Amino acid sequence: xxxxxxxxxxxxxxxxxxxxxxxxxxxxxxxxxxxxxxxxxxxxxxxxxxxxxxxxxxxxxxxxxxxxxxxxxxxxxxxxxxxxxxxxxxxxxxxxxxxxxxxxxxxxxxxxxxxxxxxxxxxxxxxxxxxxxxxxxxxxx
Amino acid sequence: xxxxxxxxxxxxxxxxxxxxxxxxxxxxxxxxxxxxxxxxxxxxxxxxxxxxxxxxxxxxxxxxxxxxxxxxxxxxxxxxxxxxxxxxxxxxxxxxxxxxxxxxxxxxxxxxxxxxxxxxxxxxxxxxxxxxxxxxxxxxxxxxxxxxxxxxxxxxxxxxxxxxxxxxxxxxxxxxxxxxxxxxxxxxxxxxxxxxxxxxxxxxxxxxxxxxxxxxxxxxxxxxxxxxxxxxxxxxxxxxxxxxxxxxxxxxxxxxxxxxxxxxxxxxxxxxxxxxxxxxxxxxxxxxxxxxxxxxxxxxxxxxxxxxxxxxxxxxxxxxxxxxxxxxxxxxxxxxxxxxxxxxxxxxxxxxxxxxxxxxxxxxxxxx
Numbered sequence: 001x002x003x004x005x006x007x008x009x010x011x012x013x014x015x016x017x018x019x020x021x022x023x024x025x026x027x028x029x030x031x032x033x034x035x036x037x038x039x040x041x042x043x044x045x046x047x048x049x050x051x052x053x054x055x056x057x058x059x060x061x062x063x064x065x066x067x068x069x070x071x072x073x074x075x076x077x078x079x080x081x082x083x084x085x086x087x088x089x090x091x092x093x094x095x096x097x098x099x100x101x102x103x104x105x106x107x108x109x110x111x112x113x114x115x116x117x118x119x120x121x122x123x124x125x126x127x128x129x130x131x132x133x134x135x136x137x138x139x140x141x
Numbered sequence: 142x143x144x145x146x147x148x149x150x151x152x153x154x155x156x157x158x159x160x161x162x163x164x165x166x167x168x169x170x171x172x173x174x175x176x177x178x179x180x181x182x183x184x185x186x187x188x189x190x191x192x193x194x195x196x197x198x199x200x201x202x203x204x205x206x207x208x209x210x211x212x213x214x215x216x217x218x219x220x221x222x223x224x225x226x227x228x229x230x231x232x233x234x235x236x237x238x239x240x241x242x243x244x245x246x247x248x249x250x251x252x253x254x255x256x257x258x259x260x261x262x263x264x265x266x267x268x269x270x271x272x273x274x275x276x277x278x279x280x281x282x283x284x285x286x287x288x289x290x291x292x293x294x295x296x297x298x299x300x301x302x303x304x305x306x307x308x309x310x311x312x313x314x315x316x317x318x319x320x321x322x323x324x325x326x327x328x329x330x331x332x333x334x335x336x337x338x339x340x341x342x343x344x345x346x347x348x349x350x351x352x353x354x355x356x357x358x359x360x361x362x363x364x365x366x367x368x369x370x371x372x373x374x375x376x377x378x379x380x381x382x383x384x385x386x387x388x389x390x391x392x393x394x395x396x397x398x399x400x401x402x403x404x405x406x407x408x409x410x411x412x413x414x415x416x417x418x419x420x421x422x423x424x425x426x427x428x429x430x431x432x433x434x435x436x437x438x439x440x441x442x443x444x445x446x447x448x449x450x451x452x453x454x455x456x457x458x459x460x461x462x463x464x465x466x467x468x469x470x471x472x473x474x475x476x477x478x479x480x481x482x483x484x485x486x487x488x489x490x491x492x493x494x495x496x497x498x499x500x501x502x503x504x505x506x507x508x509x
Contacts, residue, residue, distance in 0.1 A: 032426025035389040036419065036457070039358060045264070045323035049356035060352070062389065104232035104496070115232045119312070120489040120498045123463035 028133040029141045030074075034062040037126045041117050066140045069098060074140035090138035093131035102127045163197070170374045171335055172307065177217070177249055179294055179333055179342065180303045183260055183282065184219045184247035185508075194478035199445035201478030206509055219247040220509040221262075231498035242504065245281075253290070258298075259283045264324065279355075281326050292335035299328050299354075302344030302364035304381055306398055306413045306435060314455040314467070315413045315435045319394055320385060325357030339369045348387070360385035360392070368398070375402045381415075389425075393418045396433075412436045432456040439471075447473040453489075465491045481506035 042048045043060040050060040059065040063074040071086035072078055087098040100106045101116040115121070163169065172181025175189025185193065185203075193203035202208040205218055212218055223242035229235070245262030260282040263274070284298025305315050311323045329346030343366075348359035362385035370377045379398040385391065396415030403409075417431040432454070439449030453467040469487035476482070483504040490497035 029425050031389065031423065032421055035387075035421055036426065036429060039389070040318060040457075043356065044317075045325070045356040050352045051264075051324065051354075051356050060356075111233050113232075113234055115234065118231075119500075120231065120465065120467075121491045121496060123457060123461070123465055123491045125461035125463035126457065 028129045028136070030066060030133065030139060031062050031141065033130060033133055034059075034065055037122065037130065038065055041122060041126075047118070063140070070138055070140075072140070088134055088138050091135065093134040096134050099127070099131055099134065102130065170370055170377075171340060173335065177256070177258065178282070178300070179296070179331070179335075180301055181307050182309070183245075184217060184249055184258070186217070190478075193475075197445070198475035198478045198480070201480075203478035207479065215250060215252060217247075217249040218509075221245045221247075221506070222508070223504055223506045225502055225504040227500065227502045229498065229500050232496055254287060256286050256288075257284075258286060279324060281324060292340075293333070295330070295332040297330045299326050299349075300331070301326050302329070302331060302346060302383070303333065303342035303366045304344075304364050304383060305366075305396065305415070306400075306411055308435070313435055313451075314453040314465070315396075315415060315433045318431070318433050318455050318457075319415060319417065320357060320360070320383070320392070322357055324355040326355060327360070338371070338374075339367065341368075342366045346385075358385070358387045358389075360387040362386055375404060376400065388422065390419055390421050392420075406440075408438055408440045410436075410438050429457065430459045432459060445475045447471075447475075449473075463492060465489070466494070479508055 038059050039062075043050075043058075043065075046052060047054050048057045048059040050058050057068055059068065066072070066074040069087045070090060071088075072082050072090075087096065087101075089095045093099045094107050100112040101114055102122055104112055104115045104121065106112045121127075163175070169175060169192075173179055173186075175185055175192055176182060177184050177186050187204075190203035190205070194201045195203075205212060222244055224240070225242045226237070226239045228237045243262065245260055248257075248259045248261075250257045259280065261278065261280050263277050264279040280299070282298070282300045284296045284300050286294060286296035288294035301321055304321065305319070308316060311317065311321070316322060326349075327346035328349060329344055331342060331344035333340065333342035342364075344364045345362075346364070347361040349355045362383065364381070364383040366379060366381045368377055368379035377398075377400040381394075381396050381398065383392070383394045394415050394417040396413060398413045399410075400412075401410045413433075413435045415433045417433065419429045419431060421428070433456075434454040435451065437449055437451030439447055441447050449471045451469050451471070453469075455465045457463065457465070467487055467489040469485060472484045474482040481504075483502075483506065485500070485502040485504070487500045487502075488497050489500070
C-alpha cells in the first residue's frame with residue numbers, strides 16, 4: 001500500500017468516528033464503569049493505582065474501588081456498620097462527592113476545588129454514565 | 142497542597158524515552174541507531190552519545206561521564222535525571238510546583254550478541270508523606286537480549302512492546318490510553334528484525350507478577366509492529382496491532398503510523414491513529430470502539446533548538462461522540478551534550494472545550 005493510502009484510510013476512520021450514529025448511553029453496571037472509565041482514568045501510576053494509592057484511595061480493582069467509593073462491600077447487603085456515606089451516595093448523584101469531583105461544582109453550584117482527574121475533566125458522556133449508575137442505586141453488578 | 146502533590150505525581154513518571162522526532166530528521170532510520178533497546182528510549186549507545194554532542198546539541202562530549210572515564214566495552218552505563226517546574230490551571234484553580242521528576246540508572250552488561258539490561262530508578266518522589274526510599278524504587282525495564290549483526294533479535298523480561306510512535310511523553314493519548322502509561326510495562330518475550338528499509342517486531346506479554354511492580358491493567362496478549370521506510374528514508378509508514386486480555390475486558394487495537402521528513406523545509410511530520418475495540422467480561426456492558434490519535438510537527442530551527450507542535454485526540458466511545466483533545470507547543474534546547482531544557486505548553490479539554498485545563502511545564506534534563 002502506498003503511503004498516501006494510509007493517510008486516506010486514516011482520515012476516513014477519523015471522519016467515520018464523528019459520523020457514527022449516536023446511541024443512548026447503555027444501562028451502566030459497576031464492572032463496566034470500572035473497566036471503561038475508572039481504571040483507565042484514575043488508577044494510573046501517579047494516582048490511584050495499587051502501587052501509589054494516593055490519599056489512601058486504591059481504585060485498581062473493581063471490588064476494592066467499590067468499597068472505597070460507596071463504603072459497602074461488593075456483593076454484600078448493606079450492613080448497619082457500613083459508613084453512612086462515602087464518595088458515592090447510592091440513589092443520589094446530586095449528593096455524591098464523586099460527582100462534585102468529576103464536575104468541579106457541588107450541589108449548590110459552587111466551585112469544587114478537589115477536581116478529578118487532575119489533568120482534565122472526563123468527557124461529559126462518561127460523567128453522565130457514572131451519575132446514572134449512582135441514581136440507579138450504585139449496585140455492585 | 143494536596144493538589145500540588147497530585148499534579149507532581151502525575152508528572153513524575155515522565156521517563157527518558159527516545160525522541161521519535163530524531164528519526165529520519167537526523168539521518169538515522171531507526172531507534173536502535175542511537176539506543177540499545179529495539180523500542181528506543183533509555184540507554185544511549187556509543188553512536189547515540191556521539192550524536193548528542195555532534196549533531197543534536199550545541200557541542201560537548203556526549204560520552205559517559207563526559208568522557209572522563211570510559212567503562213570497559215562489555216559494560217555500558219547511564220543515568221537520567223530530570224526536574225521540572227509546572228504551572229497548571231483547571232476549573233478556576235491555579236498552582237505552581239517545582240519537583241524532581243526522574244532518577245534512573247541504566248546498566249547494560251554483555252557483548253554485541255548477548256546482553257543483560259537493567260533500568261533502576263526512583264518513582265514519584267513528591268508524595269506527602271514520602272514513602273520509605275525502598276518502596277519508591279522501581280525497575281521499568283529488565284531483560285536479557287540476544288541479537289545478531291543481521292538485525293534480528295530476541296529478548297525476554299520486562300519492557301514495552303514495540304508499538305506506536307513511542308513518544309517520550311507518557312501522557313500522549315496514544316500512550317496513556319492504549320496501555321503504555323508510566324510503569325505499565327508488562328513481562329514478555331519479543332523478537333524482531335531490522336532490514337534496510339523495514340523493521341518488524343512481535344511481542345508476547347503477560348501481566349506483571351506482583352502488584353507492587355507497576356500500574357495499569359494486568360493483561361496478557363500480543364503486539365505486532367511493522368514499519369517500512371520509503372523515499373530514500375524520508376518517509377516511513379507502519380501498521381500495528383495489539384490484543385490484550387485482562388480479567389475485566391479484552392482490547393484489540395489496530396493502528397497506523399506515518400512519518401515524513403521534508404529536508405528542504407527541515408520539518409518532520411509524525412502521526413499515529415489507532416482504533417481499539419474494548420469488550421467487557423461477563424457481559425458487563427456493551428462493547429466500545431475507541432480512537433486514539435496523534436499528529437505532530439517538529440523542526441530544528443538552529444543547532445540545539447527544536448520546536449514542535451502536536452495535537453492529541455481520544456474518543457473513549459465512538460458512539461457517544463465524546464472526545465478529549467489536547468494541543469501543545471514544545472521548545473527543546475540542547476545547549477551542550479548531556480543537557481536539555483524542555484518547555485511545554487498544553488491545553489486539554491473535553492467535548493466543546495468549555496473548561497480547558499492549561500499546563501506550562503519547564504523541564505531540566507541531565508544525563509550521564
